[in-house]
Structure formats: C-alpha cells, structure tokens
Amino acid sequence: MKTPLKVGIIGNGSIGTCHAASCSKSPDTKVTALCDLLEDRMARVAADSAPTAERFTDYRKLLAHADVDAVFVCLPNYLHAPVSIAGLEAGKHVFCEKPMTISVAAAQDMVAAAGKAGREGKVLQIGMVWRQDPAAVTIRKLIASGVCGTIYHIRTTLIRRRGIPGLGGWFTTKKFAGAGAVMDIGVHWIDTSMFLADAWKPQTVSAVNHAQFGPAMRRITRAPSMSRTTPPGWCGSRAAHR
Ligand SMILES: NC(=O)c1ccc[n+]([C@@H]2O[C@H](COP(=O)([O-])OP(=O)(O)OC[C@H]3O[C@@H](n4cnc5c(N)ncnc54)[C@H](O)[C@@H]3O)[C@@H](O)[C@H]2O)c1
Incomplete structure (x- = not known):
C-alpha cells in the first residue's frame, strides 16, 4: 500500500473526529476529504485535523471526485452497508465503523462486495478495534x-x-x-x-x-x-x- 494513504472521513461526528485526528498525526495517512451533512462539523474537523481537505455534503460526490485511496465510514449504523459497498465499488479501501451493519443480509452484501474488491487489492476492515x-x-x-x-x-x-x-x-x-x-x-x-x-x-x-x-x-x-x-x-x- 503506498503511503501516505489519502483518506476521506465520511461522518464527522464523535468517532469521525477521532479518526481524522489520528490520521492527521500519522506519517502514513493524510486526510484529503471530509463529508458530513452538517457543514459546521466538517469545518471543525478541517480546522483541527485537515485544513486542506476537500469538503462534501454528499458521500457519493466524495467517492466520485475526491482524491482519496481509502474512506472511513463513521455514520449511523444503518448507513454502514450502503456507504461501505459504494466505497468498495468506487475502488477505495474501506474502514467501516462497528457494528458492521444492522442485518445479516446487509452484512452478507458487504462480504460479497469486499470479495469482489479484494480481487482488485482493496480491503474492507470493520472497526473491531480491540483486536489491535x-x-x-x-x-x-x-x-x-x-x-x-x-x-x-x-x-x-x-x-x-x-x-x-x-x-x-x-x-x-x-x-x-x-x-x-x-x-x-x-x-x-x-x-x-x-x-x-x-x-x-x-x-x-x-x-x-x-x-x-x-x-x-x-x-x-x-x-x-x-x-x-x-x-x-x-x-x-x-x-x-x-
Ligand atoms: N469503535 C468504537 O469504539 C466507536 C466509538 C464511537 C462510535 N462508533 C461507531 O461510529 C459510528 C458513528 O458514531 P458517532 O458516535 O460518531 O455518531 P455521530 O452521530 O456523532 O456522528 C455521525 C455523523 O454522521 C453524519 N451523517 C449522518 N447521515 C449522514 C449522511 N447521509 N451523509 C453524511 N453524513 C451523515 C451526522 O451529521 C454526524 O455528524 C456508529 O456506527 C458507532 O457505533 C464506534
């Protein structure tokens, strides 16, 4: 994986803010894009951790236009599956917050999308952080x-x-x-x-x-x-x- 990995943070609430701060401190990652429905949240994260990041209120636009290799999905649980799958289909590595999603069927869709994207070298990781x-x-x-x-x-x-x-x-x-x-x-x-x-x-x-x-x-x-x-x-x- 080439570094620094260019990262987009989708969802700039409590955990998105933490991921942005961590990524901004690591030499291996650079936050190049932010997305949230609430512009003031993006502005706060930008000011603290990602002053040059592009900002989007629509995650589909971030996936289509932003200069990112990977996205963090830090959204309410019901959005984990659709946004993670869209990220993988857009050719990005995806770190999706826990819980994986809200139904077995949606989890299976994520696994299928990850299998496909894996053939292109893309990774889906679920945020089960205690494993680290x-x-x-x-x-x-x-x-x-x-x-x-x-x-x-x-x-x-x-x-x-x-x-x-x-x-x-x-x-x-x-x-x-x-x-x-x-x-x-x-x-x-x-x-x-x-x-x-x-x-x-x-x-x-x-x-x-x-x-x-x-x-x-x-x-x-x-x-x-x-x-x-x-x-x-x-x-x-x-x-x-x-
Ligand atoms: N790993 C952990 O220990 C840990 C800790 C906290 C939260 N989480 C997980 O992270 C996820 C987010 O939790 P949180 O506490 O940050 O929630 P939050 O409500 O603080 O943040 C969610 C953000 O998503 C934004 N949002 C909602 N719908 C959107 C959309 N369609 N497009 C763009 N932005 C949208 C909201 O405006 C909000 O800023 C949850 O799934 C939660 O379980 C994990």
Missing part, C-alpha cells in the same frame, strides 16, 4: 501457546456507567441503530472473545434482555447535552436534536 489492543494481542498469543489449557467457556461483561449516549437520536432508534447495547458495545466483546479463543463458529446463541432503560426512555423527547445527531427526516430541524 496490545493486551488482547498478548492474551491471544498466550491462549494459542497452550498456556491457558483448553478454552471451553468465555464470559464477558461490560457496564457503561455514563448512561445512554445520544439518547433520543439515531443511536436509540431501532430503524437507524439496528438494536441497542449489544449492537453498540456488545459487538466489541463478542468479537474480542472469538478473537482471543480463535473460535469463529458459535454453535448456539442465547440472550437475556433487561428493559429497565427502555420504558424510562419513552418519557424523554430531547437530550440537549448529547452530541449524536439524528439523520435528516427523523425529527425536524437540527436544533431539535441538539
């Missing part, structure tokens, strides 16, 4: 060396103590997010467990759902302190979901 965590990499090596014996059971627990991010916006709307905590943070630990044990074919899956937050949430219509925006057409003007 030094502790996870070390534990995986230890397990592979046999020092832990046979792994026959992994139990994983994650508690978020900061409440529900983006309450009332796309993040807590099933149509846009796909699901709740499992889709958001659960995917990290499910993936990490399989990664650590190198066990990729679950035999059975079961779940228990607790709904304490759900009924309480219905009373809440607006969360002024939350930064996650809703997609257009969801609840009127931007101001309504700020």
